């Protein structure tokens with residue numbers, strides 16, 4: 001039977017037996033509080049605010065650029081594996097990488113230390129594209145085969161480059177580090193054990209593969225995508241067409257992953273058109 005809060009309070013002035021039970025609870029509370037404080041301290045020590053020259057924003061990130069690159073490279077094989085591996089057609093792989101590198105080479109993305117690689121995944125049914133932190137970018141065959149022009153492929157890749165240079169994963173990491181820290185604090189309080197280094201890395205890689213970006217991240221990536229396409233000389237309508245293709249593929253009720261956390265496609269297309277108009281005026 002656990003003591004009620006009332007008996008706990010009374011325990012202070014009551015007999016020895018009661019005080020020790022209350023004391024144990026108090027010790028456990030102090031320990032839990034200590035762990036929460038330590039977790040919060042490590043959150044602020046482990047994350048930092050950095051100015052992003054490409055987006056012009058100051059953001060709190062949980063990973064350094066080097067860590068982003070290392071983790072992205074580490075997670076890339078698992079990402080490919082989840083979608084049937086890389087597509088075997090070397091010619092198609094080269095085409096996808098060329099379009100990506102053209103976007104990087106012509107824009108501020110190429111002035112960063114990120115190492116961009118663009119991969120076509122064999123998966124013929126999933127309609128999706130992803131970016132791991134650090135510059136590993138993927139598009140599924142399921143999406144690629146729906147695209148009709150180089151401009152549309154550039155639209156997809158430009159958007160994904162936007163996630164990389166926008167450091168959206170590093171931002172998500174900064175946020176989720178707090179939650180995970182609290183969870184592991186609770187676990188270590190219960191079991192008295194702590195995590196080893198490898199388990200930590202495996203956990204972060206697992207998390208990367210499941211990262212869902214927020215709505216604002218998607219809009220920012222659309223905006224950056226348009227900007228990169230303009231610089232590289234692509235027709236900006238390519239990205240509008242991508243959104244139409246994605247909306248069609250979603251068939252209303254069951255949207256592909258690419259759209260799952262995204263704002264509604266109609267609203268997004270409006271925002272992209274507004275962005276395109278800016279480049280027309282200038």
Ligand SMILES: [Zn+2]
Nearest residue numbers: 159213218221
């Ligand atoms: Zn996105």
